[in-house]
Amino acid sequence: MDTAPNYLAGRAHRLLAPVLAEHGDLRVSTKVGFPAPGAAAAVAAGAFDAEAARRGYSLAAGYVGWQVERNRATLGRCCLDTVFLHNPERTGDRAALPLVLREAFAVLEAAVAAAQVAAYGIATWSGFTEHFFTIPQLDRLAAEAAGTPNHHLRAVQLPVSLVQTDTLHQALEDRGPIRAAAERGWQVFASAPLHGGELVTAATEELAALLRPGLTVAQACLLAAASCPGLTKVLLSASNPAHWESACAELAQPAIPPPILRKVCDALAPTTQADEQRALAAQHEAAAALGITLNGPRRWGYQGHTLGQQAQHPEYGACCLRLISAPSEDASGKLWEGTAQAAAAFRGVRKPALHGVYDESVRDGIAYRAELTTYIDDPACAPEPVLGRELEPPETWWKSLRTDLEAIAATPTERVAVRRQ
Template identity: 45%
Template sequence: MTLLGLGTYRSRDAVTSATIAAAAGCPLIDTAPAYGKGTHQAALAPVLKEHPRVRIATKVGHITTGQARTALACGVLIEAEAAARHSIAPAYVRYQVAMSRAELQRPVLDLVYLHNPDHHHDGDRQGLHARIREAFTALEEARAEGMLLGYGVATWSGFRDGAFTVPDLARLAEETVGGPRTGLAAVQLPVSMVEIDPIRQAIAGGGPIPAARGAGWEVWGSAPLHGGELPARINDQLADYIASGAVPVQAALMVAASTPGLTGVLLGTTSAGHWRQAAETVTGQRLTPLRLKDICDLLQPVT
């Protein structure tokens, strides 16, 4: 069964969204220090306190202007990183893990992702991999100190653009500890009728999703509605082709949730009713791989 987690990237009211999802049994809330212009993590803390069983996934990478100024003053960020508003440098990783624990009021974080570690990637894979390895080392140290349970990589285009592969990430994590027993536990990537390549690859047994699941990691699909834009691009005929009687939102979620090997998808919400309907779709009957392949073949000329 595919899980439905709450994604807060586009939430205008993270507290309401989290309250709705947590009350409905949502297993995981995904956030980041920069979400909500830097306000979401602190806002989520009371909801997380009321629902201690809800897992929390946060990130290290993107930084707001205010956060960059503070980190510069603390000496954990250099000017170039502050200007780029992005860093996975070890000093900043350690600093942001501590800040996230304080803001979320969770002494132990369930998951900490490197957030788009390929951001501003200049084609130097060796240099990028060295930076990821150093960040993994900082995360392993935090795990050893009991600050987090696991870590991973959340990327929009890293797998697609060839910046890294699942075996690359596994190797880099293993190099930090000298063996296979690492804290690398999850990846997050876009999976939708727009970002359809991971679905097509997974059906054929390739790509990052089955590779990550084969490594024993969680795989979370982000943006299943492509930032809310996708339903308007699905006409009634296409929705009905995907699943008889489905409306566009249901059709889009069904395609993403049916991806072989996917642990779950992340979705925002503003309504308890909408969340319930989405959960029923995501956790309900899945499309068969053959049916999913037919849909991918139909959509490929559009994507």
């Protein structure tokens, strides 16, 4: 059973406690980082300072120790099987993160020595893909915290799905964080195998048939994630027993062979190496024309039709460059002009500003359009696609949202919104 203090608006631990009491052999993993909504208990105990309470997040050593004790008490378990540091990338300071992790690991090692925790790990959403840390770095920090290579960092939790294909593709090539963790004998938990449910509507029946004929879209996507080499656990959630039994039945099937998974990953990435090189050349041409420096990881869209990457502009600062592509004869319409049309139509609405457009690149019959917009680095409402806690935005936020929606509703447009089937 995998849980966290902030799940179900802070009620998850209390609801699970009687179940865990009834099933003493059921293993449980929980987390430290996000407190229950409001963080009132942490503040009252002195475990959260004012800044941590404002951010709703902390991995400070004092808070880690306090939350471990509270998790044990709330779940009714003297010894927690695994405690994850929850989304360490949320600390925000890359330079300070190694020290924060090492000090948190030291607290967890002490908890292991006191028989309060059996093992600990890292649960992350983007820590590996955005290069906040690597498995070897985590291994080294844990050894430093424990004073010995025989530390108790024994697990990682990260998203694996047909949306987060980078991790899956790396595992298929015997590299990346899953491979490195498996080589060390660590447990590897796959989170969000259906990407918060988005894959159920975003994927196609053709994709499901490619994975394994006869499966539904949801079944095929779930089995694809579970077939990733090196995984030891797949985290599932279900709204009723029938869904749970169906998911378990799918996971009991033989794994999808690696060659098929590679074919699917290739279908979700640039179609060929030539397509990838052509898109990268167009991206660099646009970057030079717009006067920006590219940095950060590349984010490919479906079949390489879009490519996004963070950038730096001498005047605008941190930006995002989005490259879209289409056959020259189709380079028009909503996909092509939508961002520019929105920028012109909704001038008073809060949204990333459009700083520039470059659409003069045509290569081998494929047209490319690059759009440079403001890079938004404000804290996200949730680090994952599904909200895990109650949001408490200030009244000014709601007022701003109402004002923007009223402006949008009052703006004439010929565009039509349809629900994706």
